[in-house]
Amino acid sequence: xxxxxxxxxxxxxxxxxxxxxxxxxxxxxxxxxxxxxxxxxxxxxxxxxxxxxxxxxxxxxxxxxxxxxxxxxxxxxxxxxxxxxxxxxxxxxxxxxxxxxxxxxxxxxxxxxxxxxxxxxxxxxxxxxxxxxxxxxxxxxxxxxxxxxxxxxxxxxxxxxxxxxxxxxxxxxxxxxxxxxxxxxxxxxxxxxxxxxxxxxxxxxxxxx
Amino acid sequence: xxxxxxxxxxxxxxxxxxxxxxxxxxxxxxxxxxxxxxxxxxxxxxxxxxxxxxxxxxxxxxxxxxxxxxxxxxxxxxxxxxxxxxxxxxxxxx
Ligand SMILES: [Zn+2]
Numbered sequence: 001x002x003x004x005x006x007x008x009x010x011x012x013x014x015x016x017x018x019x020x021x022x023x024x025x026x027x028x029x030x031x032x033x034x035x036x037x038x039x040x041x042x043x044x045x046x047x048x049x050x051x052x053x054x055x056x057x058x059x060x061x062x063x064x065x066x067x068x069x070x071x072x073x074x075x076x077x078x079x080x081x082x083x084x085x086x087x088x089x090x091x092x093x094x095x096x097x098x099x100x101x102x103x104x105x106x107x108x109x110x111x112x113x114x115x116x117x118x119x120x121x122x123x124x125x126x127x128x129x130x131x132x133x134x135x136x137x138x139x140x141x142x143x144x145x146x147x148x149x150x151x152x153x154x155x156x157x158x159x160x161x162x163x164x165x166x167x168x169x170x171x172x173x174x175x176x177x178x179x180x181x182x183x184x185x186x187x188x189x190x191x192x193x194x195x196x197x198x199x200x201x202x203x204x205x206x207x208x209x
Numbered sequence: 210x211x212x213x214x215x216x217x218x219x220x221x222x223x224x225x226x227x228x229x230x231x232x233x234x235x236x237x238x239x240x241x242x243x244x245x246x247x248x249x250x251x252x253x254x255x256x257x258x259x260x261x262x263x264x265x266x267x268x269x270x271x272x273x274x275x276x277x278x279x280x281x282x283x284x285x286x287x288x289x290x291x292x293x294x295x296x297x298x299x300x301x302x303x
Pocket of ligand 1: 228259261
């Protein structure tokens with residue numbers, strides 16, 4: 001197998017056959033393509049970077065052990081990410097971190113604080129600056145990382161998979177086993193919150209005219 | 210999922226939205242999850258309401274910067290360990 005750099009991964013049946021045959025280049029390609037998203041997702045459930053890396057490691061070990069039993073009902077990516085989410089959840093519980101995962105009404109319900117989240121029409125006079133300077137871009141990236149950490153876990157996982165990692169909504173629904181409507185509500189609430197924090201930030205760095 | 214409405218009823222039906230309602234539907238709009246009258250209503254509102262137009266720009270800008278996070282990597286020791294585990298397993302199974 002050649003390198004997959006730059007291109008996408010081959011179709012699932014090719015990937016699975018290669019993994020079962022012990023193709024190291026294929027395994028390396030999967031590791032390098034999916035691990036970054038896996039680290040981010042794991043971080044939604046566990047408290048430290050170190051824990052997140054262990055979750056990803058345990059997930060890949062489970063994949064290596066379980067590939068012969070993979071039945072192809074879901075895509076291979078969905079299968080790997082589901083193992084990841086389950087591993088991360090268990091670890092999160094072990095770390096006795098509170099997981100509002102069951103409190104769906106709380107972050108999946110209708111907007112109550114809409115005006116606040118939106119910031120009000122009057123504040124919208126100024127357009128956001130383009131983060132063309134590298135310093136501003138770096139600050140915005142740091143702010144986004146912090147903003148993700150402030151979201152409730154369900155919203156955080158969904159926005160991470162969708163907007164940071166570029167998964168499709170179908171993939172996210174399959175990985176998290178949620179409906180399309182729930183996925184959309186969680187994504188929308190997360191985006192609205194992040195937009196609000198970004199707006200505050202842009203307001204705070206605004207140059208006086 | 211899009212709702213399919215019989216042609217006769219869909220013609221010239223444009224839903225009207227308040228600014229708050231529009232903001233609440235932006236993700237559904239971007240996901241192409243609205244029925245035709247709602248989508249037309251969103252477009253009509255966005256084209257004539259400056260505040261919502263700007264909010265929509267900011268919303269899209271937010272999605273864009275979210276996709277601009279620096280790439281992450283497994284640490285070299287973990288990656289090496291996983292590569293060996295993969296190699297080992299194949300040796301034992303073949
Ligand atoms: Zn408006």
